[in-house]
Amino acid sequence: MTSDTARLHSKTWACSAVVVLANVFGDFSLKRGMPGELSSPLSYITVLFRPWVALGVTLLVVWLLSRMTLLSWADLSYVLPVTSISYVLVALAGRWFLDERITRLRWAGILLIVAGVALVGGGSAPQTFGGQSGEQS
Amino acid sequence: MKWLLIGIIVAATSLGEVLQAIGMRRHGEIRDFRPSALGRAASVLTRNWPVIASVVAMGVSFFAFVGLLSFTDLSFAVPVTAVTFAIETVLAKYVLKERVNWLRWVGAGVVVCGVVLVSL
Numbered sequence: 001m002t003s004d005t006a007r008l009h010s011k012t013w014a015c016s017a018v019v020v021l022a023n024v025f026g027d028f029s030l031k032r033g034m035p036g037e038l039s040s041p042l043s044y045i046t047v048l049f050r051p052w053v054a055l056g057v058t059l060l061v062v063w064l065l066s067r068m069t070l071l072s073w074a075d076l077s078y079v080l081p082v083t084s085i086s087y088v089l090v091a092l093a094g095r096w097f098l099d100e101r102i103t104r105l106r107w108a109g110i111l112l113i114v115a116g117v118a119l120v121g122g123g124s125a126p127q128t129f130g131g132q133s134g135e136q137s
Numbered sequence: 138m139k140w141l142l143i144g145i146i147v148a149a150t151s152l153g154e155v156l157q158a159i160g161m162r163r164h165g166e167i168r169d170f171r172p173s174a175l176g177r178a179a180s181v182l183t184r185n186w187p188v189i190a191s192v193v194a195m196g197v198s199f200f201a202f203v204g205l206l207s208f209t210d211l212s213f214a215v216p217v218t219a220v221t222f223a224i225e226t227v228l229a230k231y232v233l234k235e236r237v238n239w240l241r242w243v244g245a246g247v248v249v250c251g252v253v254l255v256s257l
Contacts, residue, residue: 073166077229094212109254116248
């Protein structure tokens with residue numbers, strides 16, 4: 001049981017890392033390739049063929065699939081806060097690579113998000129709904 | 138227009154992610170990560186209606202997000218849509234019947250406060 005729990009934990013962390021990275025780089029690529037304005041409904045489709053946008057879509061597909069995999073064993077109420085670290089990383093990507101201005105208020109918000117993630121991700125078991133493996137908390 | 142798109146994103150994402158959790162729980166834990174096993178899992182999932190419905194909802198959310206991103210900052214668009222966080226934690230408790238302990242509630246609450254600050 002103990003080794004099963006350890007296995008579940010390392011699998012959870014590896015999968016969460018893929019979810020977060022795919023999300024952050026997917027959103028970043030999408031914004032990087034986005035034109036200033038989408039004037040017609042058709043432009044919502046044509047924009048998908050820009051290289052950066054296409055890369056972003058690919059990464060978001062990876063995000064969707066890895067998130068589904070993670071949710072096959074982990075609680076949604078665990079996955080949500082743990083993967084929300086991506087909000088911070090996205091803000092940093094906007095600041096560093098897209099020259100977006102981040103106010104002090106926004107940084108404060110980002111710190112609170114990190115604190116909330118630490119609270120949930122730090123101690124609790126990833127699964128409570130009673131699958132065959134994992135610790136019941 | 139901005140808040141309409143945000144509303145669509147929040148509603149579609151919350152619905153999609155909860156359906157995704159329902160569908161994946163029905164499928165069970167993925168333990169085998171060899172490509173052939175993952176392929177088999179994928180083909181089983183095409184007959185899992187909550188998963189299919191969740192992909193449709195995520196598609197709606199994606200196009201609304203593309204629209205929003207075309208005229209707002211990335212560091213605004215992403216955090217502001219995190220309102221889904223609060224909605225989904227409540228849905229996890231009452232729809233998915235997860236045991237959400239007080240630490241998770243506090244964590245979720247703190248994250249929401251952070252999200253509000255970011256979007257101001």
